[in-house]
Amino acid sequence: MSEEHDDSRPLPPEPPQEGECCEDGCGEACVWEQYHEARAEYARALAEWQARQAPEPAG
Structure with missing residues (x-):
């Protein structure tokens, strides 16, 4: 059975x-400390997601 991978933009x-x-x-x-930690994790996850969304270089 194939499992779909949800790669939606982090919220x-x-x-x-x-x-x-x-x-x-x-x-x-x-x-507030927990919120700031969650914001840092969100920023990391968003950067990783954006990198995955970048088009592959033509080659």
Whole structure:
């Protein structure tokens, strides 16, 4: 059985909603820190996806 590979464009993460951040410097579990890590992962995944979408050089 052939498995289809979904190579759709990655979607950016949603920023924290109002009220999700306690605004108390909570440290390692901060929703903003998690969001920034997710944004970095998204940027990496997007760059990889864009490279896969680039046309093959004619040769």
